[in-house]
Amino acid sequence: MTRILVVDDHEDNVELLRARLAARGYEIETARDGLEALERVHARAPDLILLDVMMPKLDGIEVVRRLKGNPELPFIPIIMQTALETTEDKVEGLDAGADDYITKPIDFAELEARVKSLLRIKALQEELATANAALRRMSQTDGLTGIDNRRHIEERLTEMFEHSARLNEPLAVVMCDVDHFKSVNDTLGHQAGDAVLRQVADVLRHTAREIDRVGRYGGEEFIVLLPGANLDDAMAFAERVRERVAGRAFAYDGGEVRRTLSAGAAAWPHPEIRHQEALVHAADQALYVAKETGRNRVVAYDSPTFRAHVRPEAADGAAAAAR
Structure with missing residues (x-):
């Protein structure tokens, strides 16, 4: 049921408005001054507010300013009511953020029409x-796996890196790739491949912490951002993911298939990053070494394994790119 908050310091006005509006099927809540109105709105936001201008403690103009200036509140249509009929008074209320104005004595047919009009606008605003919100989710989400897409994960990485640099907190990244995907x-069909990718994404999502971000970087490659994590933390996370992928069968329509996963981990701060x-x-680069050294393993950037299996010129190139 649509809820209307009637704010007026005159009891007779409140009861009359309550009776008329309730007869039209609205649920009515009341407040006798501006401060009480603010308390009621913050406790449970109504669908519309019918607000008197002249009130003790806090007048209607100030109530409107505070409500419309609060970004945490949803859109709440406000109709101001007053016996003042000058243009200046109406302009002041509308400038404060009121959505409509009605003068006393109230014409209830006019009031009902204004209420219906503003409630239609509110419904359109919510739609x-x-x-x-749905479009925003679509633009940020990989359609197959439901995790962040590459563009969004890169935006989040920029935010996280700036935050880490500002507070001098560590930040780790894990790159993962499904082996022999x-x-x-080629042998089971793309639907089977899609099923594997969705389930690998589920493994990553369920292994990650709430503050971590999991994204599909492209094809069968995934990326995980680990704020506040050092290289050892990232290696431990990647190893858990590797074990869980290796230890399960991936179901698809027609059977099951097993696959392993390779991962590379890197962390900031690092002199070359x-x-x-x-x-x-x-x-x-660490993921590349994991693939080249047999797959189904995790390699850390700049580790002895990494240095031993990257050609000197490739290692130098990686360091130069990092800088």
Whole structure:
């Protein structure tokens, strides 16, 4: 039921408005001054407010300013009511943020029409907000796996890196790749491949902490951002993921298939990593070494294993790219 908050310091006005509006099927809540009105709105936001201008403690103009200036509140239509009929008074209320104005004595047919009009606007606002939220999710989400897409995960990485640099807190990145994934598509079909990717994404999501971000970087490659984590933390996380992937069968329509996962980890601060792109590049280089040294393993950037299996010129190139 649509809820209307009637704010007026005159009891007779309140009871009359309550009776008329309740007869039209609205649920009515009341407040006798501006401060009480603010308390009621913050406790439970109404669908519309019918607000008197002249009140003790806090007048209607100030109530409107505070409500419309609070970004945490949803859109609440406000109709101001007053015996003042000058243009200046109406302009002041509308400038404060009121959505409509009605003068006393109130014409109830006019009031009902204004209430219905503003409630239609509120419904349209809510529909638009829902649609925009859905579009925002679509623009940020990988359609197959439901995790962050590459563009959004890169935006989050920029935010996290700037935060870490500002507070001198560590930040780690893990790059993962499904081993021999192409053969799944080639022998079992793309639907089976899609099922594997969705389930690998689930493993990553369920292994990650709430503050971590999991994204699909491209194809069968995934990226995980680990704020506040050092290289040892990232290696431990990647190893848990590797074990869980290796220990399960991936179901698809028609059977099951097993696959393993390789991962590379890198962390900031590191003398060769100066920016977020370098951090991703370092983790990607470590992933390359994991693939080249047999797959189904985790390699850390700049570790002895990494240095032993990267050609000197490649290692130098990786360091140069990191800088």
